[in-house]
Amino acid sequence: MNPSTEVTLVDVDRAVADRLLQLAKRDASPDEVAPPLDGPGWNLERTAWFYSYHQAAAGGLDGPAAEKSWAVFSGSLIAGSVRLKRETSSGTPSGETGIWLGRSFRSRGIGAAALDLVLAEARRAGLKRVSARTLAGNAVAQRLLAAAGAALTHHADGTVLAVVEL
Numbered sequence: 001m002n003p004s005t006e007v008t009l010v011d012v013d014r015a016v017a018d019r020l021l022q023l024a025k026r027d028a029s030p031d032e033v034a035p036p037l038d039g040p041g042w043n044l045e046r047t048a049w050f051y052s053y054h055q056a057a058a059g060g061l062d063g064p065a066a067e068k069s070w071a072v073f074s075g076s077l078i079a080g081s082v083r084l085k086r087e088t089s090s091g092t093p094s095g096e097t098g099i100w101l102g103r104s105f106r107s108r109g110i111g112a113a114a115l116d117l118v119l120a121e122a123r124r125a126g127l128k129r130v131s132a133r134t135l136a137g138n139a140v141a142q143r144l145l146a147a148a149g150a151a152l153t154h155h156a157d158g159t160v161l162a163v164v165e166l
């Protein structure tokens with residue numbers, strides 16, 4: 001990434017969601033963007049999930065979904081999305097995050113910058129811990145999370161749990 005290209009987080013309204021979906025369709029795999037759902041590609045079900053997810057997440061950590069999503073911008077270009085969800089299962093105020101970028105925006109430091117911004121949002125919201133789950137085969141995600149200070153734990157189901165203490 002050009003060091004002068006600023007990475008910012010932008011709220012996801014309908015127009016931004018349209019642009020994010022276009023990016024996802026041309027520059028990412030559906031399973032990087034959406035949970036496993038029946039059928040291949042961006043079928044109606046997956047597209048409906050995408051819009052309703054971002055609409056619900058517009059309510060923020062204190063809204064009904066206890067979750068906030070943002071579009072990640074690199075300068076004026078939409079590059080991907082990141083989310084933060086409040087977790088209520090532990091006594092420590094905690095959150096869970098996840099991120100995807102378009103392929104053409106990867107490996108340029110944008111993910112690291114976006115994760116820093118989300119962790120700053122989590123701190124501002126009073127969270128003390130943020131976790132993320134990825135797959136054992138996803139070395140880049142593990143490097144990203146480790147570089148942000150996460151402790152990584154490998155699980156027998158092939159997932160890796162990353163926990164950042166804030």
Ligand SMILES: CC(C)(COP(=O)(O)OP(=O)(O)OC[C@H]1O[C@@H](n2cnc3c(N)ncnc32)[C@H](O)[C@@H]1OP(=O)(O)O)[C@@H](O)C(=O)NCCC(=O)NCCS
Binds near residue numbers: 080102112
């Ligand atoms: C995971 C993802 C968000 C990382 O963002 P990114 O902008 O590509 O990552 P960065 O350029 O900020 O690099 C983060 C770390 O990974 C390393 N890295 C980046 N690309 C790499 C590559 N192709 N091979 C090896 N290491 C790589 C960087 O060196 C850096 O590690 P370091 O700080 O130890 O040097 C992005 O690759 C992506 O969207 N992947 C698909 C979706 C996904 O896997 N999401 C993660 C779910 S938790």
